[in-house]
Amino acid sequence: MENKQDILKQLSSNDMDVVRGAIEQIKQEGDISIAPELLDILLQSQDPNMITNLTALLSDVKESDFKTVLMDKLINAPDRSGKANLLRICWESAIDFSEYLDVFVDMLLHEDFITALEASTVIENLHGNIPEEKIHIAIQRLKSESNESNAFLLEGTIPHLEEMLLKEEEEEEEEHHHDHGHDCSCHCHD
Numbered sequence: 001m002e003n004k005q006d007i008l009k010q011l012s013s014n015d016m017d018v019v020r021g022a023i024e025q026i027k028q029e030g031d032i033s034i035a036p037e038l039l040d041i042l043l044q045s046q047d048p049n050m051i052t053n054l055t056a057l058l059s060d061v062k063e064s065d066f067k068t069v070l071m072d073k074l075i076n077a078p079d080r081s082g083k084a085n086l087l088r089i090c091w092e093s094a095i096d097f098s099e100y101l102d103v104f105v106d107m108l109l110h111e112d113f114i115t116a117l118e119a120s121t122v123i124e125n126l127h128g129n130i131p132e133e134k135i136h137i138a139i140q141r142l143k144s145e146s147n148e149s150n151a152f153l154l155e156g157t158i159p160h161l162e163e164m165l166l167k168e169e170e171e172e173e174e175e176h177h178h179d180h181g182h183d184c185s186c187h188c189h190d
Contacts, residue, residue: 011041016049023053034060039073042085052086059092067095075103083111087118091125096127105138108153109145120153123178124160132168135161 010022026034042054051091058070074086076087087107097104106125107119123138139161142154 004037008033008037008041010048011038013117019050021190023057027057027060031064032063035061035066035069036073039070039086040088043073043077043082045082045085052081055085055088055092058089062094064095067097071097071100071103080112083107084118086177087115087122091122092116096126096128097122098130101126101130101134101138105141108150108157109141114147116150116153120157123157125159126164130164130168132165135165135168138167 007022007025008019011021013019027039038054038058042051042058045054047049058066070086070089074090075085076085087104090104101123104119104122108116108123111119139158142158142161146154147170
C-alpha cells in the first residue's frame with residue numbers, strides 16, 4: 001500500500017473527492033493492514049459521508065482476522081464514541097459474528113439508544129451456530145435487564161433468538177431421529 005500515513009492524511013481531508021480517492025485506493029489494493037486506523041476514524045468521525053463510505057468499505061472485508069480487529073475495537077471503545085458505526089459493519093458484513101452474541105446483548109442493554117438499536121440489528125441478523133445455552137442466557141438477560149428505553153428494541157430481538165432456539169431443537173430432533181437407523185418411513189434413507 002502507498003504510504004499508510006499518506007492515505008490516512010487523505011482520509012482526513014475536507015475535500016470529499018480526496019477522501020473517496022483514498023477509500024478507492026484501499027479498496028483496489030485490498031490491504032486491510034490499515035483497518036485498525038479506519039475503525040478509529042469511524043469511532044471518532046461525525047461526518048456522515050465519511051461514516052457511510054468507510055462503513056461500506058469495511059463491510060466488504062471478508063478476511064476472518066478482521067473480525068477480531070473489529071470486535072477488539074468495539075469492545076474497548078470509549079463510551080459516547082461511534083460504536084454504532086462499528087456495529088453497523090457487523091450486520092452489513094458477510095462475516096459471522098455469532099460467537100459475540102453476549103457482547104451485542106451487553107450493548108443492547110447498556111449503551112445509548114442508537115448503539116443499542118444497531119446492536120439489536122446485529123443480533124437479529126445473526127444466523128450462525130450459537131450454542132443453545134448461550135441463546136437461553138441471552139434471552140433471560142434481555143428479559144430481566146431491560147428497561148423502558150430499550151424495551152421497544154427487544155420486540156424483534158427476543159423472538160429472533162427464540163426462533164433460533166426452535167431451529168436448534170428441530171435440527172437436534174432430526175439428527176436424533178435419523179441416528180437410530182430404524183425404519184421411519186420418512187424416505188430420507190432412499
